Amino acid sequence: MLFRRRRALVCRQAVELMSDYVDGALAARDRARLEAHLAGCPHCTEYLAQIREVIAAAGRVEPDDLPPQALDDLVALYRRWSQG
């Protein structure tokens, strides 16, 4: 029991494991230690939720719109390239 307590994670260590945890890249032992910590730590649970939100939202970041002139310029270049 003493051994187990000594190996329990603190929050400062837990946040370093969140990204790999979300990606399923943690070793089984680290995953179990993190999940045990999360079960008793609402702050780290919130932190993990925010990391998940960052990832979900990143997948919705749209590139800047292409100005019509830029498209026309590239198509004009295409004509030159295909003739050259």
Place this chain on the structure above:
Amino acid sequence: MGDDDVGLVERLRDGDEGAFRVLVERYQGQLLRLAASLVTSRAVAEEVVQETWLGVVRGIEGFEGRASVRTWLFRILVNRARSAGAREYRSIPLDLGHEPAVPPGRFSPKGTWASPPVTWTDDADERLTAKALAGRIGHLLHRLPDAQRQVFLLRDVEGLPATEVGDLLGVSDGNQRVLLHRARSSMRGMLEREMGRV
């Protein structure tokens, strides 16, 4: 042959200008965003993207259908960016050093939260929506350090798998994980600060 990516590439091989136009409309924004993370200036990024399209049109890199068209375009672009010259290319360092995900001052001496994360909210919602967050992340992307931005962009924004990102950027699995972790942590921290709660 339709407007799916492979069909467009086949039409482009036959000299179809319309197919080129559709491909540019579909991918120019993503290519420019990636190029801007790889080289030091917007002007060079635009040149790199233009050379990428030239490479596509001239068929210097043949598309064999083993990777997606998008990955193929990204690969041409990364090669063009590298050949833009060592001075311009933002290469990923081999030694990443140590950098905590959260500033040490946020924790007590025992390592528990002293200044815990605050729930993200705005006036309209209980929690910020993914759409609202996406807009903010788009604005904050350029503030990530170069190597973090490249990995975050390809993995979390573009959604490429780790193996493809490793190939594209020439970064080891271990370093890719470290950079992605730091990028996500940095982005979380920037959003927290932007909301004025910390």
